Amino acid sequence: MSDSKDRSNWKICEFVAHGANVNCLALSPGNGRTLATGGEDRRVNVWMVGNPTPLLTISGMTSPVQSVAFNNAENWVAAGSKSGVIKVFDCEENRVVRTISGHIAAVCSLDFHRYGDILASGSMDTNLKLWDVRRKGCIFTYHGHKEVINSLQFTPDGKWIVSASDDKTAKVWDLSAGRVLFDKMSHNGPVTAVRFHPKELLLATATGSADKRVRFWDLDSMRLVSETQPESNGIRCIHFDAKGDVLYTGSQDMLKGYTCEPAKNVYTQPVSWGKVASIAQSGEQLIGASFQQTSVSLWCIDTKRLKHKANEDEVLAAHLPQQQQTHQSLSSSSRKQFEYSKQERPFTQASSQPPAVESRRESTGDDGGDSPPTNNEMQLEERKQLFEYRQKLVLTPPEKYASPFQPPPEDIAPAVSNSEGDFKPGPVKFPNSAVDHDNRCLAEIKKNHSDICQALHNRLRTIQEAYSKWSLNDPKPALEAIINTGDQSATVDLLTLMLGKRSLWSLDMAVIVLPEVKPLLRSKKEVYVKCACDILLLILKSFGPLIKVTVSTPVGAKVDLIREERLEKCQACHSHLWVIRDDVMKLCDEVNLISKIVKNCSLMKEFSVLD
Numbered sequence: 033m034s035d036s037k038d039r040s041n042w043k044i045c046e047f048v049a050h051g052a053n054v055n056c057l058a059l060s061p062g063n064g065r066t067l068a069t070g071g072e073d074r075r076v077n078v079w080m081v082g083n084p085t086p087l088l089t090i091s092g093m094t095s096p097v098q099s100v101a102f103n104n105a106e107n108w109v110a111a112g113s114k115s116g117v118i119k120v121f122d123c124e125e126n127r128v129v130r131t132i133s134g135h136i137a138a139v140c141s142l143d144f145h146r147y148g149d150i151l152a153s154g155s156m157d158t159n160l161k162l163w164d165v166r167r168k169g170c171i172f173t174y175h176g177h178k179e180v181i182n183s184l185q186f187t188p189d190g191k192w193i194v195s196a197s198d199d200k201t202a203k204v205w206d207l208s209a210g211r212v213l214f215d216k217m218s219h220n221g222p223v224t225a226v227r228f229h230p231k232e233l234l235l236a237t238a239t240g241s242a243d244k245r246v247r248f249w250d251l252d253s254m255r256l257v258s259e260t261q262p263e264s265n266g267i268r269c270i271h272f273d274a275k276g277d278v279l280y281t282g283s284q285d286m287l288k289g290y291t292c293e294p295a296k297n298v299y300t301q302p303v304s305w306g307k308v309a310s311i312a313q314s315g316e317q318l319i320g321a322s323f324q325q326t327s328v329s330l331w332c333i334d335t336k337r338l339k340h341k342a343n344e345d346e347v348l349a350a351h352l353p354q355q356q357q358t359h360q361s362l363s364s365s366s367r368k369q370f371e372y373s374k375q376e377r378p379f380t381q382a383s384s385q386p387p388a389v390e391s392r393r394e395s396t397g398d399d400g401g402d403s404p405p406t407n408n409e410m411q412l413e414e415r416k417q418l419f420e421y422r423q424k425l426v427l428t429p430p431e432k433y434a435s436p437f438q439p440p441p442e443d444i445a446p447a448v449s450n451s452e453g454d455f456k457p458g459p460v461k462f463p464n465s466a467v468d469h470d471n472r473c474l475a476e477i478k479k480n481h482s483d484i485c486q487a488l489h490n491r492l493r494t495i496q497e498a499y500s501k502w503s504l505n506d507p508k509p510a511l512e513a514i515i516n517t518g519d520q521s522a523t524v525d526l527l528t529l530m531l532g533k534r535s536l537w538s539l540d541m542a543v544i545v546l547p548e549v550k551p552l553l554r555s556k557k558e559v560y561v562k563c564a565c566d567i568l569l570l571i572l573k574s575f576g577p578l579i580k581v582t583v584s585t586p587v588g589a590k591v592d593l594i595r596e597e598r599l600e601k602c603q604a605c606h607s608h609l610w611v612i613r614d615d616v617m618k619l620c621d622e623v624n625l626i627s628k629i630v631k632n633c634s635l636m637k638e639f640s641v642l643d
Contacts (some may be wrong), residue, residue, distance in 0.1 A: 033603065040337035041287070041303045042439050044330040047084035048078055056099050057309050060106045064312025064319035068109050069328060070097025076111045078123055081319060081330055082437065090121050092128060100143035108165075110151055112139025118153055120165050130165050134173075143184040143193070152193055155182025160195050160205070162247040172210045176203055183226050192251075194235060196223035200435050202237045204251065214254050219243055222223075225270045227279070233368045234292060236279050240266030246281060249293050252368045258295035262289065271311040271318070273335075275462065280310035284319060287333060299338045305331045317436055332437040494522045507536050511544060518556070523548060524563050533573070539601040542571050546608035553615055553630075561626050565633040571605070576641035579605050607641065613639050 049057075050071030060066035066087075067079040076097055078088040078409070090255055091110070099112040108129065116135035137156035144151055149166040160181055162171040179198035188194050192213060196202045202223050204214040204292055217223075217235075221242015233251040245424045247259040249518070265284035274280050277548050278289045278298065284307055289299030306329065307321045318333040408478035494517045501509040507530065514522050527545065530536050545567060582602040588595075619630045 039334075039439050040339075041331060041333040043304075044082050044332050044437055045084055046327060046329045048314060048326050049323070049328040050075060050080075052096075053325050054328060054592055055097055057321050057323055057328060058100045058102060059310045059312035059319055059321055060102045061104060062106055064314040066106055067321060067328070067330070068100040068102060068111075068628060069323070070100045070111055071326070072096045072114075076100060076109060076121065079328075080425055088123055088126065090126075093117070093119060098138045099140055099142050101144060103144040104146055108144070110142045110144065110153075112142050112153060112155075114138045115303065116155060116157070117513050118142070118163075119153070120151065132163055132165075134161055134163075134170055141181055141184045141195075143186055145186050147187070152184050152186065154195055154197075156180040156185050158197070158199075160184070160193070162193075162207070166634070171368055172207075174205050174210070174212070176212055176215065177201070179222075182222065182224050185226055185228055187228050194226045194228065196226045196237060198222040199244075200239075202226055204235070213487055214249075216552070217247070217249055217256075219245075219247065224266070224268060227270050227272055230272055230276045231369050232275065232276060236272070236292075237268055238267040240268065242266075244283075246270065246279065246295065248292060248295060257276050258293050258294045260290055260297065269311050270618070271313065276312060280311060280318060282311050284308075285318070287318070288339070298341050299339055301333065303331055303333065305329055315436055319437075324562065331441075334439075335437075339543075385504075432575045482597065491519065491522060494519050495525075498522070499524065502613065508540060508544065511541070515544070515548060519561065520552070524560055525554070527567060528563055531563075531570065534570070537570060537574060539575060539578075539598065539605065542575055542605050543601050546571070546605060546612070550612055550615060553612070553619065556626070558625065558629060561629050565630060565635060568616075568635055569610075569633060569638055572635075572638040572641055575605065576638070578602065579609070580642055585636075609639070609642060613642075 049069045050073050052072035053303075054071045057067060057069045057408050060068075065081050067081055068077070069077050074091070074093040074096055075085040076090040076093070077084050078090070093113050094117065094229045095110060095113045095115040098465055099109050101110045102108070103110075107122065109123055109126050110118060111121070112118050116133065116137055116139060118135075118139055120130045120132070121127070122129050131150075132282045135153065135155040135157050139153050139155050141154035142151065149162045149164065150335075151165055151173070153161050153163065158175075158177045158179060158181065159502060160174040160177070162174075163169070164171050174195070177195065177197040177199055181195050181197050183196040184193060189464050191207055193207060194202055194204050200219050200223065201215065201222060202217040203212050204217075205211070206213045217237055219237065219239045219242060224240040225238045225239050226235065234257075235249045235251055236246055237249065238246045244262045244264070245260045246258050246267065249255070250257045260281075260641075263281070263283055263286070265286060267281045267283050269282045270279055270284075277291070279292065280299075280524070281290065282305075283286045285302060287299070287303050288297055290297055303320065304325055305320050305322045306324055308320045308331075312319050312320045316335050320331040320333065322329050322331075358519075374521040381495075387557055494514060497517075498510040498514045501513050503510070511526060514526050517640045527548075530541075549564045552560045554562055555564075582599055583606050587599070613636075616630060616635050619627050620636065621627075
């Protein structure tokens with residue numbers, strides 16, 4: 033539990049994320065407001081932080097998902113599988129952008145280049161590979177690690193990449209030259225996380241179960257500059273704040289903050305998040321995400337409420353002369369910074385020379401299936417052009433106006449008025465015991481209990497009434513009874529049941545059902561819209577030709593009561609269908625999930641039978 037006195041951290045939500053165990057997750061790099069999860073069920077789910085309902089569920093993986101990552105624009109998600117296949121998904125268009133094969137073992141780490149269409153992957157096969165998603169090719173394969181690669185990150189200027197491995201080392205690679213730049217970074221155990229400073233040539237590496245510490249490396253002089261004291265638990269993830277003043281570490285039920293030079297612990301905050309897997313910054317708050325079995329927990333840490341940890345060095349610094357303090361404050365910022373060239377990066381084009389062959393398994397495809405291998409790897413000059421700065425692809429900054437997460441309601445002081453009518457915050461009330469907390473939870477559950485019971489009672493009564501009139505020979509009375517109640521959910525349940533029995537449908541049923549289809553199409557519930565589309569497909573395929581012929585055939589001179597009755601029903605159906613057709617055309621022009629459901633049913637093609 034979070035501390036109820038300082039309220040510096042609280043649980044945002046906890047929910048079941050997958051039908052099988054969750055293997056990985058990642059928060060969006062911009063503002064931490066989007067979450068991607070991958071699991072043993074071979075699915076990738078995308079969530080809005082704070083909402084336990086997925087924004088998007090992506091299927092098509094042939095083996096469990098082992099790693100996920102967002103690009104900087106947060107419109108693409110890459111997923112690495114246990115079999116070594118990588119898929120890149122477009123979240124806005126809900127489609128597979130590329131399927132990439134090249135690794136011969138599970139893909140355990142992914143990271144997108146700042147340009148977005150360059151992807152790095154680290155695998156249990158010990159190889160680090162770079163992929164040009166847009167061009168469909170392997171750019172280069174870096175060899176050097178001896179065990180699985182746990183973590184990857186491109187530098188802020190996009191010229192280098194760092195990899196961390198179970199072989200107790202981290203390596204910095206030059207992307208243009210295609211070679212290792214610095215490989216002397218070692219720990220006493222597997223390196224679990226790496227992060228570049230957002231501005232300076234400084235790298236942080238962290239370990240898990242072994243020395244449980246962070247080491248800071250100067251990438252200009254290629255040397256170790258400082259390291260933290262060992263933590264009580266292994267470090268699982270790290271994150272620099274936006275200015276680079278503090279490095280936050282996440283471990284079992286603990287958040288700590290460190291300065292870099294010297295490495296001093298300035299924040300220590302217990303957080304009951306379990307084994308945290310990802311940390312991201314959202315304004316002045318940190319978002320932490322952890323998973324256990326099928327569940328995911330999201331936590332918020334208010335950095336403004338974190339208590340600064342005073343130590344002897346700080347007390348001594350307070351008594352130093354002002355000039356000496358200024359000198360010390362500037363000494364840590366004298367390091368070189370990442371350079372951002374203003375030269376426009378040319379678009380990647382195919383090489384005029386035959387590319388080098390690397391491996392028969394390296395291939396990419398445009399769809400969900402495996403495609404023929406291309407075996408392409410870029411030459412040195414191509415790599416240099418590929419990683420030069422391209423201004424056209426600089427991504428816009430994350431949204432600035434996202435509202436901060438609020439602590440639980442019981443921590444917000446109620447407003448009270450004084451005798452002059454001015455409102456002032458009242459005292460904050462905290463739970464005295466676990467019993468008080470349980471009583472409040474029980475009262476919250478009971479608040480809407482009677483309303484829910486009444487709704488369920490009405491639903492049961494509607495179903496019982498329909499059941500009493502139900503007959504396989506004539507379901508019309510039961511359908512009319514449910515429609516008359518105005519209960520859309522009960523109506524959809526019965527119509528869904530009838531869709532499985534084509535023999536129940538007739539012109540009489542079409543006349544009754546079609547007036548109910550229009551409001552179902554305009555519903556915000558996907559199930560209702562899908563039911564309406566299925567009904568329209570059934571009616572158009574079964575009765576469309578009959579309706580067209582009957583309505584277009586001139587009425588004869590002879591009196592034919594049967595034909596006149598059929599004509600009346602067909603005219604009613606024809607009139608409803610034309611009105612619904614206009615609604616379907618409008619829905620197809622929209623860009624949302626409901627529109628995609630309607631388009632996938634190809635309703636406009638079936639409506640052509642009425643022309």
